[in-house]
Amino acid sequence: MEYTVQKLGQMAGISTRTLRYYDEIDILKPARMNSSGYRIYGQAEVDRLQQILFFRELGISLDKIKEIVTDPSFDGAKALKEHREKLLDKRKQLDLLIANVEKTIALTEGRITMSDKEKFEGFKQKMIDENEKKYGKEIRDKYGDEVVNKSNEKVKNMTQEQHNEVTRLANEVTETLAKAFKNGDPASEIAQKAADLHKKWLTFYWSEYSKEAHAGLAQMYVDDERFKAYYDKEQPGTAEFLRDAVHIYTGFRK
Amino acid sequence: MEYTVQKLGQMAGISTRTLRYYDEIDILKPARMNSSGYRIYGQAEVDRLQQILFFRELGISLDKIKEIVTDPSFDGAKALKEHREKLLDKRKQLDLLIANVEKTIALTEGRITMSDKEKFEGFKQKMIDENEKKYGKEIRDKYGDEVVNKSNEKVKNMTQEQHNEVTRLANEVTETLAKAFKNGDPASEIAQKAADLHKKWLTFYWSEYSKEAHAGLAQMYVDDERFKAYYDKEQPGTAEFLRDAVHIYTGFRK
DNA sequence: TATTGACCTTCACGTAGCGTTAAGGTGTAG
């Protein structure tokens, strides 16, 4: 079977421009050109393109892909591992970014009061770091130990406050869940509220929240006897009920 | 105080090129030019630059930043929220990518046997999706329901196997932890092994693992009575011990 | 057979946010 740019592109779900570009950078050359200068691809090129697209989906640069697909002795596994490290770093960065953006939103929305603001030790630390970088010792001489000490103190306060809040939330989850369980529908409004409270409670412990992780944790409550017993102690079946509610809440489908 | 490009750049930790670029795109103009055409910045420009760099660190494009810092009535909070959504999408993508890269590594390393390969329903589904996209109905007519059914069956097997494995791991965590607790040092080799096993156990429930989340969960074991009791039921203090071991394991410092 | 319309080709500019020469003027210390 032979293909022109457009046919191959349609098959692979990529543009003709991309194919010409891959030709240009010597990553995928057509099998031959016909008499009119059209690019003609054969089966071997289709296979190679699949490889290329596979690696591309892993976010690997075309340069690396070129090495992988042209040199058969190239250590693809090693490249993949290095790539994984880069991805993990990237995610770490991204998580920090998200946390900072969320804190900023909270600040601008005024959801956090003035005294609360100071609780963002990390945020403040970041500010301090930045200031240090920008103004060197000037600022440190001016505020120095005072700021650091005050800040540490606030962290202690926050921990105390957080603990109160998290305990309150945990109770609320239990209560709401018990009520919801009585009507028996995990999709009901009150059951969904329980799932939402559960999420809020969770976010005190998780630096980042993801629906997948939340759904996974809910499943864990059922799978692990130790946790299951806790949720079931008042009314057997509550663990499953919470799991179902959370799965609906997170949009998770088995 | 007045600054030339280099002085301001050093203060802010950015290059002179960046400052000229910001001038070029009208995001930060110097206060004035001196007789030789040098850029001279004043205090107002320093403040503005700080704002710019702040938003830049949040990963916001210079275009958006321009809107934010030039138009004081611009809804910065809204922009931030939109930006947050983009970041969250990005992280979702990234998580998928990482999962796939890790699966691919496992495959190429042969850590997964042939029969195990088929357990990657998600992976296989991805392959199927790709094939569908590439070859349309051809492939579905050919393999169609057969593949789907077989695949679903495998998932069930996997779930069963996973459950066995996770139960085994949970026991191993408990045993190792009990042994480690006797010598009392959360930094000891055996305590760290317990933390490692705990991580392995966790990864059955979390689609992504992060040290922060792991450390957070460990803290949760202590803070929440319901969980604390489980860990402490054999030997009081085990929950704290596990938390300390995990915090050391993850390199988490309070 | 001429025309239409869908296909193909090669340039070549645009994207974001600067890094990096290159070529040349300015400021100041010795």
Next chain:
DNA sequence: CTACACCTTAACGCTACGTGAAGGTCAATA
């Protein structure tokens, strides 16, 4: 007077293509 550090503008480079523009090719149809 000469170094040498600083400043300027101009312009290409980076990724992985998208998006025309200008023009040739192919198959079907009037």
